[in-house]
Amino acid sequence: MKQTQPCADTLQQARLARYSPGSTKASARYLWPLAALILLLAVNLLLDASFFQLSFQDGRLYGSLIDILNRSAPVALLAIGMSLVIATGGIDLSVGAVMAIAGSICANLLLQADLPLALVIAAGLATGIAAGLINGTLVSYLKIQPIVATLLLMVAGRGVAQLINQGQIVTFLRPDFAWLGSGSWLGLPLPVWLVIAMFGLSQLLLRRTALGLFIEAVGCNATASRYLGINDKAIKLFVYAFAGFCAALAGMISAADIQGSDANNAGLWLELDAILAVVIGGAALSGGRFSLLLSVIGVLIIQSLSTTIIVSGLPAKFNLLIKALVVLLVLLLQSDKFRRQLSSVLPKWRKGGQA
Amino acid sequence: MTTPSLVLELKQVCKHFPGVKALQNVDLRLFAGEVHALLGENGAGKSTLIKVMTGALAKSSGDIYFNGQQCHFASPAAAQRAGISTVYQEVNLLPNLSVAQNLFLGHEPRRFGLIQHKKMQQQAQQLLLRFKLNIDVTAPLAQYSVAVQQLIAIARGVAMSAKVLVLDEPTASLDSSEVQMLFDVMRQLREQGVAIVFITHFLEQVYQISDRITVLRNGSKVGEYLTADLPRSQLIEAMLGKELQQLTQQQAATAVAKQAEPLLVLQQISVKGSLSDISLTVAKGQAVGLAGLLGSGRTEVCRAVYGVDVLSGGEIQFGGKTLTLQQPADAIKAGIALCPEERKTEGIIGPLSIRENIMLALQARRGWWRYLPVKQQQQLAAFYIDKLQIATPDADKPIEQLSGGNQQKVILARWLAINPQLLILDEPTRGIDIGAHAEIVLLIKSLCQQGMSLLVTSSELEELVAFAGKVVVLRDRQKVTELSGDNMTAQHIMQAIAEG
């Protein structure tokens, strides 16, 4: 498409400026979750002056911040996958169970001493993709509601993991695999590196190609997307497979961390944390725009909150309660009606409320 | 019957939507015991008037009197309680409940607080027998045809002792025997003193059943007439207005005179349940109009050619080759594009920006891997915003915030960007404000002149006549006739639609 010859350069520039991305709007989406995270960290600093202190021992950094990052890793991986599923208007309840299955597959393969590490990892990841493809097929080709379709694997998946483990907690002694969960590189724990790598690669895959846009288009309006030539079924299949892949990676990290596979408890209820993180990051469950960065910030908010509770000296039992209240607040802030009510009570909020 | 009394009166009612005056100073008088036909073309304001009357929309100004008292209905439920029931074209009942439950929802006969199912079923059976409907009332509503569902909806309105019954195009999906069944019921109700508002496209039916006619055009009342005093030709003139002549004179200029080679050939295509044996040809550079009422098959032809519905018979040839279409992507690959009638649900991708809405079809054709650089996207958007004069401050505004006309321009831009051989426009001007309306008609005309083949449906016949070289008339999912040259006038089309 050639642009028609402009009358004057200034006019042309003025126009291009008009048509350039609205930077104000895009940054506003990041404002609230980031502000919440910074606020939480600031509270931590007030409670404990040494909160931001990092120490360096045995080639590895230690400190509360590193701890938060390390603990967030599995949920952050799940949240990256969940962001895409939610962007298409779906939901994946099975990721916790998929973590357990991937962990059990790897653990049992590791018992075979002569198998190379790469093969074990590949098998784990393939399991996750296969589980995701099952979910995706049910959702996009059999047109089963996402909640129900993934509920199947959520219920049956844990049974399958127990079957693989024959009801035992399967432990293994493989330092190379365990390194995935507890090792470190350039001072940072390896799970953190895995999250960074996954985040970076996903961002490249989604934003340097049209894939991310297609996912958003399908999530906003699947019919219209099909009408303009996007294969909406394939897109949905992809996001569930992607979520399965992320879940398998998270499952391997947690198995490597404890050097064993516990089919009952691996990844238990983590799907809910992942969904929550994506919602806190500002995504609508009905689908549409997504931001991996915001989802990861959502995860960090949840994890910092738990840390704050511990640092503040409150008993850990308040953890869930405070989490629930925060979630309710975030939910209400997402409701148009609540914002309108709020802005009529607090006229000054009107500007902020629109953000 | 004594002298008819005024039941419902609307005085100087106005309704404004942002940018559109849907109703301007409309009066309507409804007498007890009469069938009052409310006529007008699509966009004349009939449905807005109905919605204002029944509390589904709030009026901007004007007064409504019910039984002589000024009143205001806050919701359809409030209007219903007062005695105004509406039966919409798309039946608004609950397909999952039984027929009896649908009839009595909220009014079930009870004893000791418990619903008496047996008694409810008996009453339902009796009620429906008055409508000469003998069906199993315990079966879910979904099992019955639209015609029966419509009668049930009317029966519900009557059971709630309606004084005013509004029927919004109830005959659109009925066959002739069902229509007679409905008319019997309407006559029966008229004798009982119910005032009936009847909206339809079928002029024949207007003369068969109605006592009084109010005609709307462009949101204003043209006049109120007694049916017996109004010849058909005058009625059509009242509905279509004088502009018709001016527009029809232009058409000779745009019609493609030469015999061009055919681009799209439909050979007796059928789609199960929605189309049977339709054949038509679109030549290269020709604009073909599809006329017909809602449900006549015009949208279904568009869907079949675009691969949304899969054929159950017949063949589509495009550019000399036979097409097998499984999904829209196949049609796009062949060079066919569609601007759908349901712009909001099938056309725009609301939260995405204008830029993204314009570039998506091009991107979908390039595939997901070869992403169109953002700079090129911006240029593309800027180019079409200028060319089609899309009114927006910037290209990154979500498309859902634009007016209907500008949304339609964006969708046109989306297809122009991939330059299809055949562009299907399904009701391209529906729900578009007057100003943008003219612009879009001009735009379509210029596409014609540039040699793009078009297949256009529109219920605004003068519009079709204005830019089509040939009009195919559909009725009851079948092709009735094909009009071109001097025969192609709004009157002729209207006749063909009404009489077959």
Next chain:
Amino acid sequence: MMSLRYLPLWITAALLCLLFGIGGWQFDGFASLAVVSNLFSDNAFLLIVALGMTLVIISGGIDLSVGAVIALSGVATGLLISQYQWHPLTAFALIVPAAALFGALMGVLIHVYKLQPFIVTLAGMFLARGLATTLSEESIAIDHSFYDAIAEFGFALPGGGWVGASTMIFMVLLVLVIMLMHYSRFGACVYAIGGNSQSAQLMGVPVASTTIAIYALSSVLAALAGIVFTFYTFSGYALAGVGMELDAIAAVVIGGTLLTGGSGFVIGTVLGVLLMGVIQTYIIFDGSLSSWWTKIVIGLLLFGFIVLQKVLSRRTALTTVAGSTAHG
């Protein structure tokens, strides 16, 4: 035509009888009143929760908070009786209305603020579980003469069967919920909202109050299930009922209720719970099968029923189209 609607129900009933028959043929003592009465008393709390879940799902919603509400009501019961020396009945009189309020608040969030039931009840689940752990992290033993009396209350059936208080409470609630859903205007409204809430609104259904009442009822039934659970365990524990919402949802689906709302039967849910119970009993009797098979089999059953629902709803859609062409 009629049989199509009842088909999932018949299939569940047939599977239940079949499995029970196979069990009775394979193992001594399987086909006995003792096993049947245990089925009810062991699953009484699940049965009660599933009744509420049926209501919610028929209305087109979902309630993930029920498992946590069971725990919360159990812990509250334990605390009030053991620590504050309340009489159990007074404790129940406080807990049940409180649960109604809790559910009603979720209903308000869902209806008034147009938030998705899934995420609202997920927050409700965290809140209830959080309150329960805040009240007490340890299991609270309940030692009260009333509980001893409850445990002894009941009557024996021939063949070692025993109908206890829990079973009786469930039976009473079952009758009440059936009356409510199939013989009251409220029930008709629930089905109407599940069918199409906009049409229901146009037909004059009070959508707001009904939605709020549905979630309040679900929480009340969950609280009652929590109380019944304390009869069973003589304790209140904050980690009780974890994942119970999933069992309840599974039972509702296996019982033939459409997860999209608008269609289903209360009695189907009961059959669903019993079928899941019989599977478990069978696996226990067999001895060689491991417990994880329960999960896998229930997952497969769920899959089968969901596909069946898809096929059935597609067939109804087809008959409607065919019907309208015949007329049109």
